[in-house]
Amino acid sequence: MNDIYPNHREVYLEAIDKALEKGLAAKEVVCSITTGFRDIPSIRTAPGLNPYHASVADIGYGFDSVRGTIMRIQQGESISLAKDMLVFELDTLRISEKQLNPNFELAITGAKPDTFYLIEQSRYLNRQIAESIKEAIRLGKxxxxxxxxxxxxRIQNIQATPRL
Structure with a gap:
């Protein structure tokens, strides 16, 4: 990545990191809520709960991965495939985000009215996560x-492997 103007590079890397930081905060709250879903009888055995929880965790790993690559680049580490890593990680987040909503809707099917507040809060946070991922990808592009x-x-063949 040394062939990119350093100031140009830093501005974009910092902006991508900030976008993901917003999504990471929402992901942390969603993770707590999804863990709490396991205590709610009407959701506990929902068929989508485990895939939804896995999707949230997958996004968390993806955020960490992208932010780690950005940090390594900013610290001057020489990474021969840094651009490839950044595209792969951001695009993998895109794939993970596409799994989030369908798994969530499956998990909350049949939920009781006393959980609607948590469900709406989760929907709101899921949208924040999606928006942060889309913004990071827009900046990466x-x-x-x-x-x-x-x-x-070039990397699509690697991503063709089922991940969940």
């Missing part, structure tokens, strides 16, 4: 320009 599509095409 702006950062790398046409190179984004070239790299993404």
């Amino acid at each position: 702006a950062f790398l320009g046409p190179e984004w599509k070239i790299i993404r095409t």
Whole structure:
């Protein structure tokens, strides 16, 4: 990544990190709520609860992964495939985000009215997570320009493996 102007690089990397930081805060609350869902009888045995919980965890790992790559780049570590890693990690977050809502809706099917507040709060936080991921990807695309599509095409075969 040394071929990119340092100031240009730092601005974009910092912006991507900030976008993910917002999503990470929402993910932490969602994770607590989903853990609490296991104590609610009408949700505890819902067929989508485990996949939903796994999707939330997957997004958390993805946030950590992208932020770790950004930190390594900012600290000057020489990573031969840094751009590939960044595209792979951001695009993998996109895939994880697509799994979040369907798994959530499956998990809350049949929930009782006394859980509606938690469900609406979770929906709101899930939207925040999705928005932060989309913003980070938009910034990644702006950062790398046409190179984004070239790299993404190259990494798609790796992502074809089922992840959950």
